[in-house]
Amino acid sequence: NAGVTQTPKFRVLKTGQSMTLLCAQDMNHEYMYWYRQDPGMGLRLIHYSVGEGTTAKGEVPDGYNVSRLKKQNFLLGLESAAPSQTSVYFCASSYSSRNEQFFGPGTRLTVL
């Protein structure tokens, strides 16, 4: 099993550009999450999903959209990137809300 994978690993965008980060898991998990990690801020939840076709806002959802069209995939979109979105983005999945979350390796995004 690959676990949780993320693509791309690195990306540089110009302000105003758009992009989509892809997260995939092969563990048949219902719950999937997108976090961002910034120095001194820890992990902050952007959006999450409790099942295929469902999404919900987390702590810092502004400027991001998500979709969960297939159970194994959770997409994070930036419609118009801003320098404040420079961060490392982590995807995670879990069987339930009370179970261990498995994390992907991260995507390092720089917005110039």
Next chain:
Amino acid sequence: GEDVEQSLFLSVREGDSSVINCTYTDSSSTYLYWYKQEPGAGLQLLTYIFSNMDMKQDQRLTVLLNKKDKHLSLRIADTQTGDSAIYFCAEPNSGYALNFGKGTSLLVTP
């Protein structure tokens, strides 16, 4: 709202014990977690403790839970250079996710 609190840095010598402390927010949390993040990688679950336990030991790791003070600690015995990483304390939040502390950077020196 309240945050999960952790000290940001800890430096220890190889072979010594490390103790990382955390204060969580919800006294009704059923599970509390410790995650480890090595440089350039995602987080991995290190250990967890049920709220009905006071202590859990797993090889070099000892987790202590004080529910009255909402205090959680992680002790690493015989700390090695490979233990250098960021350690995150986490508790379930009122929704469907986890609240993470800001992480404690552990530096182990020879």
